[in-house]
Amino acid sequence: MNSKSAPSSDIAFTPTVKAIQSRKGSRATYAGIEQRGGWQTTIDPDLASFIGEVRSFFLATANSEGQPYVQHRGGPPGFLRVIDRNTLGFADFKGNRQFITEGNLEDNPKAFLFLIDYALQRRVKIWGRARMVEATPALLARLMPEGYRARPEQILLFEVEAWDANCPQHIPQRFEADDVARLLAQRDARIAELEALLAARDDT
Template sequence: MDDAKTYSSDQPYSSDQPYSSDLAFTPSVKAVQSRKGSRRAYARMEEGGSWQTRITEDLAGFIAAQTSVFLATANREGQPYIQHRGGPRGFLRVLDHKTIGFADFAGNRQFITQGNLADNSKAHLFLIDYAHRQRVKIWGEARMVEGDASLVARLMPDGYEARPEQALLFTVAAWDANCQQHIPQRFEAADVAATLIARDRRIEALEAEIERLRQALSAKES
């Protein structure tokens, strides 16, 4: 984590939400959990500390390894919207123990996410690592930052060919890591290509060794 500049402070969740998971577990959600038999288990989780509210070293490492993220927002009327953002590993930057940032590259210029955030700063990040079948859900608030060239330069991945338009800063309120059930295992094309190259080189080395041994045996027999 880079704490050279603090982008957020520890803001407790609402006083009427005693547990961090209450961001998601509203009274209506808890009523359904009670009806379907899972409330007791989640109550134990809450009493044991509930969800994390700071970015841990493990979470920071997970974030840094991602090449993709889904950002959910909702407008003034509550209409939801999910936007995908991608880039090379490291395009998502952990700026301090509560803040994630990334350069917002120029796209189709609909600006739905930015408009939603102007009305409603609450947002959600959904990160999924298909190779390791892991997913992390992060609740918080987000804002677009325009006109800050130094921040955009700090967030821009080195050597990545994209035009940054602005920056997005996400302040973490709570996060939870899900089970891996039903996550299909998929791999990045670049990782597969690197593995295949290593395999082919190993095959070439073994074939060369076999040929050397064959020639040595042939020379002995003659």
Template sequence: MGPTAAHGHRYPSDIAFTPTVKAMQARLGSRELYARMERDRGWGVSLTPEIAAFIEAQTSVFLGTANAEGQPYIQHRGGPAGFLHVVDEHTLAFADFIGNQQYITLGNLADNAKAYLFLIDYARRRRVKIWGHARVVEDAELIAELMPAGYKARAERAIVFTVRAWDMNCPQHIPQRFEAADVRSALDERDARIRELEAAAAQHEARVRELQAQVARLRESASP
């Protein structure tokens, strides 16, 4: 059997691979592949140090919820790297910054605690999917702990996400894109290296001219 699963599931991936999904996989030819995955590797149920580092490096995430009628909704959440905190191997949390005040996510979570996080790193072409439950916490001390230092945003509540299963997908079809700050940093590093090489080249040229002048003087002194 694969990794330990809870809530009546045999495998962690059963949170997404319902009987109907498995029947669809069987009909379309991928069930054997995923059955082998379930047995041999499976999805994670605890956040590893590698996944935790990936999560806390993200500046943009998507939070999926659904209302009591099953209508799904996806909300974007962003902030400086580290705004999404890994509390422990089963818990994530972040300050819920004040936005357009539609409160769709808050309303959905009041009716249905099931939630989903989608994280994508375009530069390295990696994505992580996390299934679990989320709850709203209005605790000033917790919010203060979760607020990124120096970030100009306000939050009146926090979202605490309990992880039930996660999976890292392959890079297929992910376009490679880079953050503007990363591009600027790379260009600044390149320009600094160019200046360093130009300075070294100028020093070398000056030394060559000095040696040429010495040779010329020696020739003059040696001439009859």
């Protein structure tokens, strides 16, 4: 990164934020990050792997007056997909048709993704710009989860500008119901197998 350019973390660390960090004693830590260029700006293999397991996330936008809006998006694992090192995309399924996010993005393309994995107690914050585009056959072939019964209405493309992974502190550990059901089924099958072996021994 050019030493004269602002660190990527400045996307969130405004002068006001930095002043508060100084006042509350955390500025030195983040200044060190800034000296190394700030946060990552491209999708590396570790982030791509994490995204590949995501089942839900939150998308934040703001309208032309700065009014924020947060929307949940969910689907099968990996429905949020890496298109290239700088771009994410997903099929936007039909919902309540309020179109608040789409309207906000037409006025203000700045957007934010908040990804959290409760089982692994990991969260990732991604800043960037987003836009809604037509759900063309080519994009649907690339972004629509195979076999998923939902109606795609459009496509959202997200250009990554910076991202940061938070520590697991204070994230409650929770597990997906189908993951728990699968593990319980495996346990029950193993118990049945062992009981059958014991019964066979008793019969001899």
